[in-house]
Amino acid sequence: MGAKVITITSGKGGVGKTTTTANLSIALARLGKRVVAIDADIGLRNLDIVMGLENRIVYDLVDVVEGRCRLPQAMIRHKQFPNLYLIAAAQTRDKTAVSPSDMVALTRKLRPEHDFILIDSPAGIERGFRNAVAPADEVLIVTNPEVSAVRDADRIIGLLEAFNRGPGQLIINRIKPEMVRRGEMLSAKDVTDILSIRIIGIVPEDETVIPSSNSGVPVTMSENSRAGQAFMNIARRLTGENVPFMQLDATGNLFQRIARLFGGNNSET
């Protein structure tokens, strides 16, 4: 069997699927795993930019599927992590250029040589989503602590169950502990109350994420980013390690922190 295929999806757009895919790919590579990241968002390719590999694309996913190149030619090796590859999406085509069975066939070829294959799903519930989840052994659903994102995640979980890929594990991205404490933002518990699936990670809002995505250096590559640390923890959990959830709420006095420790409440993540 070899590699484990993990699809990152969300339903709603803009919640951080691509950021998550890029960071988990790099985090897993840093842990010494052999990783392939595949951008399944054909026509709207982004993963290459966030991973800093845009200018090295020669062949893409559709070229492989349509036989214009051999698979290794479309695998772009990361400069710093020789065990990390990217297969970019085509920019000029649309989702129908690839079928779910193409994705299954592609990952079947990649599995023996690697440990993890991460697939960045497009937003939506149509063909592109079905392409992305078809070969998945495991699905990570990214959501934000917002009602609309949670609603879409719920829909996605329902569809995954219908495709026998469910229920998946949840990543709550861009949470702001301060706003949760003021009752202005859904807490992790509010989210899981609705979705009732397992959380594999909670990523705090972090201003360093956007500039690092823009410059193609994901936050997991640096040591001192809170979000980077959270993604690193998720990667460790994916490898089977038991990593305790990060204490997001580093503010507050000693008494409050101890109270939270024992209260097991929402802001402890």
Next chain:
Amino acid sequence: MITLSPTEEWHTLTEALAARIDEKADFFAGARVTVDFGQRPVPKVEMLSLKALLERRNMILSAVLSESLTTIDAALALDIRTTSSGVPGHEPEESAPIDPEEEGTAGVMLRRTLRSGRTIHSRGHVVVVGDVNPGAVIVATGDIIVWGRLRGTVHAGAEGDESAIVCALDMMPNQLRIAGYIVTSPQVKRRRPQPEVAMIRDNQIVVEAWS
């Protein structure tokens, strides 16, 4: 609309269907079809094979009519719209008349959480053991009972039965309708969930403790 014989062998049936479609491939291409399985219990694998058979011919299995719960469950698992046999607006042709006094009214029971986007239509009652999440919809001609949290949209007595009720362990529906009446839940931030029942009384929907 395709009606399949409930008694014929499954593979002869699907082969015959495929042959019929292939005869007029141009006519059928792109069609959205409703399949009436009658009383035949169709497990999920068979439903999936039929769906694939249709999809290979550029057709979409858009809805399933059935009197069998196995079939309805298979369709639900594949996210296909379902209706108990008898097209809405028509009387079911040969199904036995239901005597509520003696037999109780037929219903559908679902032991799972209904997530956003899932729609259940039933001629009869609906019982859900699990949550009904926001964005899920249940429409029943009879009562709706939710053994869990009700947060989606429900319509009981959908064909005008004003005696229909809706019960839930935690009643916070997006929208609740009984027959021609409609209410939304009050926006309360923190409340203690308790089992409640909604019904029509004096020409409005009232919700009270379920005891």
